[in-house]
Amino acid sequence: MRILHLLDHGLPLQSGYTFRTRAILKSQQRRGWEVAAVTGPRNGPRDLAEETVDGIDFYRTDPVPETISPFGELREIRAFARRIDQVVAQFKPDVLHAHSPVLDALAGLRVARRRKLPIVYEIRAFWEDAAVGNGTGTEGSLRYRATRALETWAVKRVDAVAVICDGLRHDLIGRGIDPGKLTVSPNGVDMSVFGEPLPYDHALAETLGVQGAEVIGFIGSFYDYEGLDDLIAAMPLLVDDRPSAQLVLVGGGPMEAALRAQAAASPVAQHIHFIGRVPHTEVDRYYSIVDVLAYPRKRMRLTDLVTPLKPLEAMAQRRLVAASDVGGHRELIRHNDTGTLFPPDDPAGMARALAALLADRDGWEGRRARGRAFVEAERNWALNVDRYAPVYQKLTDGMASHKPWPSPPALNM
Incomplete structure (x- = not known):
């Protein structure tokens, strides 16, 4: 053929x-x-x-x-x-x-x-x-x-x-x-690329200033529909509840300048880190230092109809996944089983969901295993x-x- x-x-x-x-x-x-x-x-x-x-x-x-x-x-x-x-x-x-x-x-x-x-x-x-x-x-x-x-x-x-x-x-x-x-x-997910997670990269975490922190991450493109402004707006509330929480944003795109300005004006600006774009071959290093990958997509026709790729990569890397409750995410994530769904367009609701997930360490390994199994069986x-x-x-x-x-x-x- x-x-x-x-x-x-x-x-x-x-x-x-x-x-x-x-x-x-x-x-x-x-x-x-x-x-x-x-x-x-x-x-x-x-x-x-x-x-x-x-x-x-x-x-x-x-x-x-x-x-x-x-x-x-x-x-x-x-x-x-x-x-x-x-x-x-x-x-x-x-x-x-x-x-x-x-x-x-x-x-x-x-x-x-x-x-x-x-x-x-x-x-x-x-x-x-x-x-x-x-x-x-x-x-x-x-x-x-x-x-x-x-x-x-x-x-x-x-x-x-x-x-x-x-x-x-x-x-x-x-x-x-x-x-x-x-x-x-x-x-x-091409499991030959994302099949085996790297061990925690201590040197990278130390360079970024997030060693020993509870790290929320986003790896992808900075488009408006991704809802990263809501994630940045949620950070002061999250840090009030989880003082060691840090946000690491990897990527770039049309909203980058506005997001950097928003983060600089935040009362928890020191907890928000912009990495920029990194080569695809380096992405798994950043996955290794993130506890929870967050996908705060806004609710609109595009996000209700279309499933993203990044949550699947995160599950393949045995990372915890938290995402807005829109149609595209519901096709990939079972709430409180393979991941967490939070209300879209709602920074306060997002902060509460992330804080609860960070506090539930006893459930982390089970969620990681179930997410990985889902990708291996249904998204490989x-x-x-x-x-x-x-x-x-x-x-x-x-x-x-x-x-x-x-x-x-x-x-x-």
Whole structure:
């Protein structure tokens, strides 16, 4: 089986998107499939048109000049489709596997129709909801509604759809999509990367000034929807109850400057530590010094529909997990069993939940073990990758009766 993955961006860039992609492609390689990936114009300029990163062959698409919407998006689709077509001629895949956003599916559909190839579209989040979560869009706006309609159009025309969680699956069924067309391929952990936690890194803890403290941590991107402002706001209340509590924030993103200013003005500023971005190969050192990984996502459509990856990595590292009680977290965390759920958008409620968890040391080891067991049994990429096999096989077996699609509609955003 030869699969060509169509990506918004990929390695060596680092993001939750690229880490999931890497896990999928490496797991497919270990299964014996031949895989390659084409990254779109938004990956940015690269020195090489083709390169191998971490044993994966990547083909790059040149960026296109920026212009107003929707003309910029149309240029991107055309440029990406041309590059995909070139790679198809060279790699000769059996299946095209496009990953969100929907622009990738639209580019892939053009090539799939021309080359008579089956295409799978994998949705990690709806583009319109991601824009709202990132602060670049408004729910219910003309652009939001147009993007949503375009997503639905694409889903109806690809051969199969994979989604990362039940929230997205139920939403698509509500749009009239045949449930039989949908497969859930949940977020998972590559246990070859996160399988064995490091021992407590005393030197790192001492350098950060958290040796012997009760450490709350966040490792990820600093977007508004992550709710880190609520976590910082909870710290004075938490320190009142647990004086040794320290907060370690690893990562960066659009909200970093505002969060640093908020932390500097906090009465417990000395308890809040910003680390910045660290190489992915160094992340497990920071996991080793954290007692509780906190994920205080705000309640909105994006966080209710989409499951994050980071809590799974934390469970694989045998860390305690505490998260806001939103739909995406409820698919991953069983309250007071594998983790703790606290009210979203509520710093006081968050502080109470974290204080209670820190005080319950007798229950820590059991929670750690149950969280780790959940990831090994249900969110392990060595097992998750098998979900693609029947989808690919059905599509390749059925290509003889494949019918062409109509032309994509014009973008109207």
